Amino acid sequence: MRVIEIPKEARAWVTARHAEGRRVGFVPTMGALHEGHLSLVRRARDLADHVVVSIFVNPSQFGPNEDFSRYPRTWESDLRMLDREGVAMVFAPTPAEMYGPRFSTYVTPPKVAEPLEGPFRPGHFQGVCTVVLKLFQIIPAQVAVFGQKDYQQARVICDMVADLNLDIDIDLFPTVRDADGLALSSRNRYLAPADRGRSLSLSRALQRVDVAYRDGVRDGQELERLMRQVLERDGVDAIDYAAVVDPLTLLPIRELRSPGAAEPGDRSMPAAEPGDRSMPAAVALIAARISGTRLLDNRILR
Amino acid sequence: MRVIEIPKEARAWVTARHAEGRRVGFVPTMGALHEGHLSLVRRARDLADHVVVSIFVNPSQFGPNEDFSRYPRTWESDLRMLDREGVAMVFAPTPAEMYGPRFSTYVTPPKVAEPLEGPFRPGHFQGVCTVVLKLFQIIPAQVAVFGQKDYQQARVICDMVADLNLDIDIDLFPTVRDADGLALSSRNRYLAPADRGRSLSLSRALQRVDVAYRDGVRDGQELERLMRQVLERDGVDAIDYAAVVDPLTLLPIRELRSPGAAEPGDRSMPAAEPGDRSMPAAVALIAARISGTRLLDNRILR
Numbered sequence: 319m320r321v322i323e324i325p326k327e328a329r330a331w332v333t334a335r336h337a338e339g340r341r342v343g344f345v346p347t348m349g350a351l352h353e354g355h356l357s358l359v360r361r362a363r364d365l366a367d368h369v370v371v372s373i374f375v376n377p378s379q380f381g382p383n384e385d386f387s388r389y390p391r392t393w394e395s396d397l398r399m400l401d402r403e404g405v406a407m408v409f410a411p412t413p414a415e416m417y418g419p420r421f422s423t424y425v426t427p428p429k430v431a432e433p434l435e436g437p438f439r440p441g442h443f444q445g446v447c448t449v450v451l452k453l454f455q456i457i458p459a460q461v462a463v464f465g466q467k468d469y470q471q472a473r474v475i476c477d478m479v480a481d482l483n484l485d486i487d488i489d490l491f492p493t494v495r496d497a498d499g500l501a502l503s504s505r506n507r508y509l510a511p512a513d514r515g516r517s518l519s520l521s522r523a524l525q526r527v528d529v530a531y532r533d534g535v536r537d538g539q540e541l542e543r544l545m546r547q548v549l550e551r552d553g554v555d556a557i558d559y560a561a562v563v564d565p566l567t568l569l570p571i572r573e574l575r576s577p578g579a580a581e582p583g584d585r586s587m588p589a590a591e592p593g594d595r596s597m598p599a600a601v602a603l604i605a606a607r608i609s610g611t612r613l614l615d616n617r618i619l620r
Numbered sequence: 621m622r623v624i625e626i627p628k629e630a631r632a633w634v635t636a637r638h639a640e641g642r643r644v645g646f647v648p649t650m651g652a653l654h655e656g657h658l659s660l661v662r663r664a665r666d667l668a669d670h671v672v673v674s675i676f677v678n679p680s681q682f683g684p685n686e687d688f689s690r691y692p693r694t695w696e697s698d699l700r701m702l703d704r705e706g707v708a709m710v711f712a713p714t715p716a717e718m719y720g721p722r723f724s725t726y727v728t729p730p731k732v733a734e735p736l737e738g739p740f741r742p743g744h745f746q747g748v749c750t751v752v753l754k755l756f757q758i759i760p761a762q763v764a765v766f767g768q769k770d771y772q773q774a775r776v777i778c779d780m781v782a783d784l785n786l787d788i789d790i791d792l793f794p795t796v797r798d799a800d801g802l803a804l805s806s807r808n809r810y811l812a813p814a815d816r817g818r819s820l821s822l823s824r825a826l827q828r829v830d831v832a833y834r835d836g837v838r839d840g841q842e843l844e845r846l847m848r849q850v851l852e853r854d855g856v857d858a859i860d861y862a863a864v865v866d867p868l869t870l871l872p873i874r875e876l877r878s879p880g881a882a883e884p885g886d887r888s889m890p891a892a893e894p895g896d897r898s899m900p901a902a903v904a905l906i907a908a909r910i911s912g913t914r915l916l917d918n919r920i921l922r
Contacts (some may be wrong), residue, residue, distance in 0.1 A: 319810040325785055328785060399712050408824060418731075418782070418783075420731075422730040422731040422732075422779070422783065423727065423728065423729060423730040423749070423779060423780045423783035423784055424727075424728040425725065425726075425727060425728070425784075426725065426726040426727070426728050426746075427725060428722075428724040428725040429722075432725075446785075447725070450786055451784055452785045455784060456785050457785055458787070462820060474781040477722070477724070477725060478725045480720070481720075481723050481724065481725035482725055482727075482750075482753055482754055482757060483627055483754045484664040484756050484757055485757060485760070488842070
């Protein structure tokens, strides 16, 4: 497994693979890897001949009061895990390499960045779009794999890719959960053992809304109310949002449509199950805080 | 000469040339071609095996009160000229192809977009950066050639390329002038014959500042005063700016430095003469209006 720090060297490595007629799959990460990341690596391995993983804790996507400095860094363990998964190259630039002293060009994210996380993390998706665009230029892979756990992020990136004609396919892979249902996240290690029980309220609330949808509830506000009921009962400290939204625009849905096939040519992404590109009825998303830790989870309703 | 309207087909054409081991040079234009554009095409031919020219009057770089709808369109004549120059492919997308109904991602231009044109054309460089980034993704050429006539635009694009890790070299080619000194521009056709004389004041003012610099004047404000003197004497209707600025940052220079070699690793672009990458002392730039037509010109001081 090669580890490359310098953008031009990383690009040369990828273009050499292209010259050999090989497909390259890319998984961008901020390190602190867990089984969720590894599932993306395995998915990329299925879609390409070589897998490149980037490890870069991107300062520009953290707000001034967020956890950039204490974000977990587990470099040695990350490299061991990726090596075991047969990753061909790790791109791990320094912040100085990515953002020189005169750096001043940004990507203004698409509209789909505005709801949900938008008001809670101003500037976050600008930072995400800018670094992902840069990474896509440095690692010109055929396909990049993102986790469904950050559903809005994946939608933002899909729209950026379409709007800016970036030459890469975006693949979405289902969230990996612990046995008790908690969605894996690098930030879960902030949770005290005593908070574990309350943290399960997110997946429980999503489970509740899924059952209600299957039972025929189609009213968006009613579905949101059911989610909030579970979250409040289980005692999260704050609900940033608990929303049932359109899978493409992420805007609220008053009345959920019946699941239908995706129209050809739209920029829906593969939702939920790999290979299933049919358009879901809605996505339920939650952001909630427990003892100062902000947790996200979502579920696709179909 | 191939003419392609569809982005994916244009990209496939370029990547097929790469697969053959050929270098591709790119000249983005808004059509209404003149000898200035053709000089860029010839320069691109010197730098690459195949030349691609785009023709796209980009709506997003025109302000609401600017000349988008009356911007000259000379499609048949453009194609004839490019065919004669041995251009291999013309990329001519429709606005609907470039900006779909849900388009909403933009490039926020680098700091160098703020002075000079910045206050006079709000949003202009955002439109330029966004479309040029899109074009660079659709036409993944090894090199793109821009005219020195739009010096600030070239600087903006160079900084965007560096900041966003775009994999393309930017080449700057000197301004082509009519025999009387007027810098060629598609907008010159807006000038009434009676305005021709006054339009020469821009090149005269730049000539004046160049002579003064060679005569040893090093005071930036004094050099600007000399330019304004010529422009006012010759009766332009308004001077938007007449500035002597740093060639990289485009910020005013109080005291001009002696010409020196460019530091390695900076993102200076080849200034003035092809092949001469030494750092000039300054750039003098003018924007002035004559009977409602806005004219730009500049001169590199070395």
